[in-house]
Amino acid sequence: MVDIKNTYTTEIEALFYAYQAFTSASDQHLATLGLGRAHHRILYFVGGAPNLSVGELLQKLQISKQALSAPLRQLQAQSLVVGAVSPEDRRVKLLRLSTEGERLLDTLLGLQTDLLERTFLQFSAEDRQMWLALTQTMAGHGPKMDNS
């Protein structure tokens, strides 16, 4: 069956379960706060580029503004994300993380980091570099993104 017809079944399964491992810890932690992956992605992009406008965030997330609305409103209601009117253009709202929001993002990144660290511990620095290079190459073969 599958194993006979396809040479890469092992790699496909490894990647599937590795990604599950990669997301499960943060997913669980988010769930205890009543948050999901949508909130995680917002925290990630806003944390990585403070004073991001709503429009810029939408471009990064590649979702509709209606889809962003609910989770962003929640994050603002919980004071994890704060928005301020841009001094340059009063139509624009600039988003950044509150101290609490940064702390949560750190926790989430820490959970993912823990997995990577535990994994890399069993391999050499060269192996780690190779893994990253190969994974980045794979990412580069992905769907074309509009980073215009």
Next chain:
Amino acid sequence: MVDIKNTYTTEIEALFYAYQAFTSASDQHLATLGLGRAHHRILYFVGGAPNLSVGELLQKLQISKQALSAPLRQLQAQSLVVGAVSPEDRRVKLLRLSTEGERLLDTLLGLQTDLLERTFLQFSAEDRQMWLALTQTMAGHGPKMDNS
């Protein structure tokens, strides 16, 4: 910001975008058939273990029978999956792929294989082995599964 506080941002991003690349081609192909990832996982598990019972499939998928119901019914309606009463226990329904279902699964696996092949082409056989070993180790650090 994030880059300062966390050493593994590069690896985290690489894995995120690699997984996106990994799933996008098959997701797109499934969409043209009016199917989604739920159907893909059913095809994958039934294809990998023909004459699987509904209960066994549920254990592998780790979802509720209500969540399985709709996509499985669709696959049966499209004659991609066929079910037959077990000769040993007439309560049990054994699932397998039709020829058409196997063809679709092959196509989907082929799309994922293409990405892996294109990626591995740029690396040595040792690098590929390393990547697999590391990715499998990472998968092993995932959430404990009930394979009782």
Next chain:
DNA sequence: TTTTTATGTCAACCATATTGACATATTATT
């Protein structure tokens, strides 16, 4: 003054999941 832009909200819809309740057929137990 008019138009464009940035944001935001309402409504309807879809996909994928959940839990609870219940029905049916079949097998196992008492």
Next chain:
DNA sequence: AATAATATGTCAATATGGTTGACATAAAAA
């Protein structure tokens, strides 16, 4: 033979995370 347990299936209500379309408002640009 009657009863209990098992395997499947369905109905309803709910949640999350998306979609499109329509429309409102404030501010900047034409």
